[in-house]
Amino acid sequence: MCLISEDEHLRKIAERMQEKFKKYRGELEKMNKIIFIASVLDPRNKFEYVSLALEKLFGEKKGKKINAEVYAYMNSLFEEYSTGSCPQSPSSSTSSNNTSNTSSGSVITVSLIRTKLHLKKQKEDNGSGGAKSELDKYISEEQEPFSEEFDILSWWEIHALRFPILSELARDVLAIKISSVASECAFSTGGRILDSFRSSLTPKCVQVLVCVQDWLREEKNPISVEEDLEYLEELKLDMENNGSTTSFV
Template sequence: MEEVSDVNEEINNVDVGDLDTGDDKNEEVGPKSKKRGRKEASRSEYWTHFVKFTCEIDKVQKGKGVEKCLLDWKIDKIFTITVDNASSNDGAITYLQKKFDNWGSNILGGRYLHMRCIAHIVNLIVQDGLKGKYEHSAISRIRGAVRYIRNSSARYKRFGECVELEKIETKKLLSLDVPTRWNSTYLMLESAVCLKRAFDSYADIDLAYVNDLSKPPYDGIPTNYDWERAELLLKFLGHFYKLTLSIFGSLYVTVNTIFHEISAVDMLLKEWLNGDDFELRDMSRKMKNKFDKYWGSIEKMNMLLYYAVILDPRHKLEFLEFSFDAIYDDITDAMLMKEKVKNGMQELFYDYKMRYGTPGSPAPSSLGSNLFSKSNQSDNPMSSRMYLKDEFRKYKLGGKKERVKTEIEKYLSEDPKDYDKNFDILQWWKINSPRFPVLSKMARDILAVPVSTVASEAAFSTGGRVLDAFRSSLSPRIVQALVCAQYWLRLDSKPICVEEDLVEIEVLEKVCHACHYTHSAIVIPTDVVEEEGRG
């Protein structure tokens, strides 16, 4: 198995994804076909755009590989790097932090550089919970029943007749799961529970159903207790499934929603830990231990997840403080979290102000106290003199000694926007960037942070299906055209309307017709497809 790292700048953010090559067989891509003396095809130059690391590679070497990519692509401003939880990734991030310091582009010394993939953490949490004896037995028997019926088209047809006989009104179909992927197990259980009566009816018409499932490798037919456990698991896993769906997206902002989802999971686990169901308490305890390992304290989380909530005009700091009071039983812990988030947010804003602020703008201050305290004045005599001059000028003009508010103070002093699920947070910051020139740049970078490597892994999986062992000599431009065309055709937000796009279609046909005779790559004119549609 190979680990493929993709370095992709997205408003100063990098997403490094690890491939699961077991399903797509990307490790076999290349000129290794030996069927019937087939001539070996030359390896496509497409793969030269990516760096491949073996699992045994040294963590420093992995960091050097990412560094080489950034240098080759002339990317020198990196805000975050999203990786999974492999220990070698931690070492690579440490190496890159030092390098970025030398480049002079590190924000606060790379304090927020390391972003752990939320999807990987959720997967680890759920897998720990499903290791219980009763959960494993129930899932195993239901999985065996589904596999038995799906293994034969005749059985599947008879099962469909049972569904009609039982008058089950659902569009869900039986689906096989991958045991190592809990989300597919959730979908399998969801459909199976809806069709429970059909399973009972099928046992009456297929005499081999009970006998075959009683033999290895099966564990028997599902019992009523198994179905009860399955319904409980569906309720349990449904929250995590919704969480994974919310972070899988790559066409919209996700970082501002993670805190809400994590908080909901934390409170849910605490509720189940105090419940009456012993088995559910045991499962919740395992998951809570894994939860605390990655998200149990503020030091273990990337603070950008908190800042993104503050930069959401619908929530701001008030919502975050309210959430801390609800999550933490000890008021001291809640107050400590509030102070750390406030100070960290202010420090990051100050760093951005030093980089992008204009001369003469108001100096930053703490969210809770004046930055120009006596200690700060004594440490910096120049700032102290400038402070007195500014205050004297304000005194002469207005007669009052009032400090000018910073951008972040102005932003937080305004009432939050009304909640709207269709609210476009990026558009809001674009419109209000003249009012908050520095804070909007900070919001641009934070809201662009990818919290999951799922999108990059999916891109690699798609490339592996396009470029396989029997089609391995395509040019990079052809591969790009195939992958992008497939992506554009699947976009729900931009449905294809032939009647309205006849002119564009005729232009594309001419291009394709010319390429057929010249054997050149398909180039889609820029006047046909908008630049922003290139994924």
């Protein structure tokens, strides 16, 4: 761990990073549990990975406590989505009707096959140890093998028939924000810091400004304008008195 490193410079960097992390994420007890839920909804991780990571990072006792809170929060989210979800939205039913009118037989056949497969899977799950909720089935199933090419959103899209409620939850939790802005900036009346001229600088101008700023900051010897002016005045007088031209390098 960098926080207990013997290198003082590295330790100070780690301390500053931890301060920033606590500022935006907060203490572990106050941390938004949705961060852990996103990991649970990854079929490669599920609760096994989250519980193991929490115990390894924060100790067995504290890790188990946080893991229990995450599990309870996951159940409450699932119950909330179960209450608010409906079997079929009006938009989907309208689109399916339009599709069935345009391509009559094929779509109906595919829909029937999917429905039968879903019912068969549901009967198998109910017959092997009582009725299970979607969450219980999802947790009890084997984890997907780890792969960098694994597409989480595609996985949930494919398994939406088996996990209709969880797929809705995953769609909301795993959504990628296009942009974000701090609340103090969104509700501030102070105006823009960068005007339209500064924000429309060309890359070349930005590069020049950055280079000049870097050179000025790296200047070790202080710049004395008065001394330089005095030297130039003396040099000018000397040239006028001698009446000759001096070359400089």
